[in-house]
Each structure stands twice: as structure tokens, then as C-alpha cells.
Amino acid sequence: MLSIGEFSKICEVSTKTLRYYDEIGLIHPDEINPENGYRYYSIKQLKKMLFINRLKSYYFSLEEIKDILEWEQDKSEERLYVALNLKKREIQEKLRTYEFTLKQINNDVINLEKGIPMMSYLNEIKVQLVETQPMNILFTRQMLSSDDYTLGYGHYFSRLYEKIATDKLTLLGTPITIYHSEEYNPAGNDTEFALPIEEIVKGTRELREGLCAKSVYKGPYSELTSVYAKLTEWIENEGYDLVSSPYEKYITDPTQTTDPEDLVTEVYFPVKKRS
Structure with a gap:
């Protein structure tokens, strides 16, 4: 047996951390001396602790690690394989985001050296007025926190695509996300995922036609806030009012490109002329 020290x-895990892991049920001492409370670990627990450390180094949360440790032995390797691949894709996405951020910083540094204001890129975002046509959309509506967005998009769109395939429905366009919340709330936002289809069936509704202020943006989704700011400024300056929830059309399939700068998104603000 090994003492906690x-x-x-x-x-290479502090005794304080080991006590915390015991509290949350991650790894318990094999033996606790009832007289003095000293904690002891068995040699076989070294492997378990090294496994926990390895998963932590892969950026698994303690909750995720606890779930992995509780998997049934006969299916654990298969499920671990899936979990590692999901984490791998998550890290790759973060790396691409960091690469884009570094590129942005470099561009800002170069522009500032030339005397170009840092936020001048907003002037490059173009806005146009368009008349949209009505669309029949297959939809699902969820309350999603900011942490849910990345995984949520893939999950809910996948379910819609599955229904289209299962029911042999006719897809007419690219995915759409409609944002219904009046204000941003990190705890949860009213978000609708939709796909345009031909058939009117249960789970469909009409996305009405109307006048929209529209911008087309090429780049990562994280930068769409700049497009929203530009559109908001434009409709104010041009004397329009927003009349219903803004929405996005994803022209580029994110699964078909590894470069966030290749993503093309159309953003629509339904508007009317201010009286």
C-alpha cells in the first residue's frame, strides 16, 4: 500500500487534489485508517490515476472522466474510442479558431502600423435590401446556452436531416437558424433550427416573405456578431425598424471545409420602413 503522500x-497529483477526487467519487483511497484517518492507495490504483491524468491532459472535464470510469467494462473500449475522436475534433476546432485569431491579430498590428483604425473592417461589410420569398421549413426549436451552440447545431440539424431521409421529403435549400430571444442570455436562448422542404407535413411552418436587410459574410461563425452590429447600425441610419427575428442561412456546409475563412453565411434582418 502507498500513503497518500x-x-x-x-x-504528480497534490494530496489536496486527491482528497477532492475522493469527495466527487473519481478515485477513492483503497483504505483509510479508522484511528488516524490516514489514506492509503493500492499499487493497482496507480494505473487508474495515470488514466485520469491522461484524460485530463486531453481536456476532458472531471465530470466527463467520471462518466468514462463508470462505463461497463464490456463496452468501455468502444465508447472510449468514440469519446476520444469527439475530443480530437473539438481540439482541432479550437486550434483552427486560435489560428484565425492569430491571423486577425497580425492583420490588426499591420493596419495599426499603417495608421488604419482597428475597427475599419466593419466598413467592408456590405448591406443590401432584398425581398425574400415565403419558405416552408421543417423546424425544431430549443433553448440553448452559449456552451451548447457548437454541439447543438450539429445535433439538431442532424435530426432534421434524418427526418427528411426517413420520410422521403424534398430538401429545397441550406440550413437556417432563427434567433427568437429578445436579448442574449448565456443560460439559454430561444433558437430555431430549420431546413426548407417542399412538403407541408407535421413539424413544418411557413417562414414568411418580406423586406430584409441582408449581409453575406465569409469567415468563421464567431465573427458574425460584427455582421449583426453592422446590420443594426444600417437599419437605424437608413430609417428602418426590425419587425421579426433575425436569421442566418449557412451557404457553406461546415463539415466540408477545414478552414473557417471559407464559411459563407447570409444574415437576414426582417425590416419595415420607419413611419
Whole structure:
């Protein structure tokens, strides 16, 4: 048996952390002396602790690691394979985001050296007035927190695509996200995912036609806030009012490109002329 100090030294995990892991049920001491409360770990627990450390180094949360440890033995390897691949894609996405951020910083530094204001890129976002046609959309509507967006988009659109395939429906366009919340709330936002289809069936509704202020943006989704700011400024300056929820059309399939700068998104603000 190893004392908590010896176990801590070998695994390079503080005794404070080991006590916390015990509290949350991640790894318990194999034995606790009832007289003095000293904690002891078995040699076989070294492997478990190293496994926990490895998953932590892969940016799994403690909750995720706890779930993995609780999987049934006969299916654990298969499920671990899936979990590792999902984490791999998550990290790759973060790396692409960091690469884009570095490129942005470099561009801002170069522009500032030339005397060009940092926010001048907003002037490059163009706005046009368009008349949209009515669309029959297959939809699902959810309350999503900011942390849910990335995974939520793929999950809910996948369910809509599955229904189209299962019911042999006719897809007419690219995915749409409609934002119904009046204000941003990190805890949850009213978000509608939709696909235009031909058939009018249960789960469809009409996205009405109307006048819209529209911008087309090429780049990562994280930068769409700039487009929203530009559209808001434009409708104010041009004497229009927003009359219903803004929405986005994803012209580029994000699964078909590894470069966020290749993503093309159309943003629509339904408007009317101010009286």
C-alpha cells in the first residue's frame, strides 16, 4: 500500500487534489485508517490515476472522466474510442479558431502600423435590401446556452436531416437558424433550427416573405456578431425598424471545409420602413 503522500509523488497529483477526487467519487483511497484517518492507495490504483491524468491532459472535464470510469467494462473500449475522436475534433476546432485569431491579430498590428483604425473592417461589410420569398421549413426549436451552440447545431440539424431521409421529403435549400430571444442570455436562448422542404407535413411552418436587410459574410461563425452590429447600425441610419427575428442561412456546409475563412453565411434582418 502507498500513503497518500507517496501516491501523490508518483502520480504528480497534490494530496489536496486527491482528497477532492475522493469527495466527487473519481478515485477513492483503497483504505483509510479508522484511528488516524490516514489514506492509503493500492499499487493497482496507480494505473487508474495515470488514466485520469491522461484524460485530463486531453481536456476532458472531471465530470466527463467520471462518466468514462463508470462505463461497463464490456463496452468501455468502444465508447472510449468514440469519446476520444469527439475530443480530437473539438481540439482541432479550437486550434483552427486560435489560428484565425492569430491571423486577425497580425492583420490588426499591420493596419495599426499603417495608421488604419482597428475597427475599419466593419466598413467592408456590405448591406443590401432584398425581398425574400415565403419558405416552408421543417423546424425544431430549443433553448440553448452559449456552451451548447457548437454541439447543438450539429445535433439538431442532424435530426432534421434524418427526418427528411426517413420520410422521403424534398430538401429545397441550406440550413437556417432563427434567433427568437429578445436579448442574449448565456443560460439559454430561444433558437430555431430549420431546413426548407417542399412538403407541408407535421413539424413544418411557413417562414414568411418580406423586406430584409441582408449581409453575406465569409469567415468563421464567431465573427458574425460584427455582421449583426453592422446590420443594426444600417437599419437605424437608413430609417428602418426590425419587425421579426433575425436569421442566418449557412451557404457553406461546415463539415466540408477545414478552414473557417471559407464559411459563407447570409444574415437576414426582417425590416419595415420607419413611419
